[in-house]
Amino acid sequence: MFVTPAYAQAAGGAGAGAAFAQFIPLILIFAIMYFLMIRPQQKRAKQHREMVGALKKGDQVITQGGIIGKVASVRDDEIEVEIASGVRVRIVRSTVAQVLNPTTAVAANN
Known part of the structure; x- marks a missing residue:
């Protein structure tokens, strides 16, 4: 009827791995956004600064x-x-x- 302390501790340890697994999609979304949007914009801004500097x-x-x-x-x-x-x-x-x-x-x- 009552849960033993050892069983309760084992169940709590699995929650930490599950919490990290929930962040994996967010990390993947950020990586995709970086390579598809942020990085190309930074390259264009750098090219514009160089062009304006060379006037x-x-x-x-x-x-x-x-x-x-x-x-x-x-x-x-x-x-x-x-x-x-x-x-x-x-x-x-x-x-x-x-x-x-x-x-x-x-x-x-x-």
Whole structure:
């Protein structure tokens, strides 16, 4: 009628393994999310930082607002972009979406 202490202790030990088994799906979900979402986003952010860091005078750029222009001057956190003859706009460096290379411009025209 009563449970012996030895039997009760053995039953409690199996609960710890079962508790760990409940966390395995959560660990797997986190690993999948890391490789499918977080890691690619970090790679894209690193590429963008490198691209923005390598901006120099004369580069043709596209901003996130869709403005296409040529870099007239580069400062610490901002660049001056000439969007038309004699029209210059100061923008924050991080708003540059793409740097157009001569090969990109030729491919777009074909």
